[in-house]
């Protein structure tokens with residue numbers, strides 16, 4: 189098996205931003221749904237998830253790329269969108285749905301969860317990989333949502349610090365990383 193991060197097998201640093209930067213993921217319930225959706229995408233797309241953080245209005249993920257990067261992003265964003273919008277519909281949260289409504293309907297999709305533009309960065313070195321892991325885990329501190337990275341429930345910071353709780357929202361595949369150094 190090839191190392192996880194190399195020119196041939198880059199990791200993907202993905203940033204997905206909610207439409208109009210709405211705080212779609214503000215509540216614990218929506219963050220829980222989003223974690224389950226990421227897990228679902230990981231299994232159906234057969235990629236590994238190395239690190240993540242879910243912020244109120246965006247999320248960052250570090251994954252492998254068994255398919256074209258755009259396909260991985262599309263899969264993740266698609267599943268999260270279906271699950272979140274499904275939840276809002278089931279609970280008749282009309283005011284939230286209205287904010288996600290398209291100006292013009294496209295392809296029968298009435299609502300959109302995401303900002304159109306999405307950001308994928310190909311990570312091809314271990315130093316960049318670790319930079320992205322750290323950057324991602326510092327998000328809640330920069331946003332003043334927690335004082336320490338490991339205090340923020342919705343990230344892989346505890347898993348990387350080897351102090352996971354018994355009920356981590358999402359398991360990450362740290363043990364499957366094949367480091368080239370060492």
Ligand code: NI
Nearest residue numbers: 243246248327
């Ligand atoms: Ni961020």
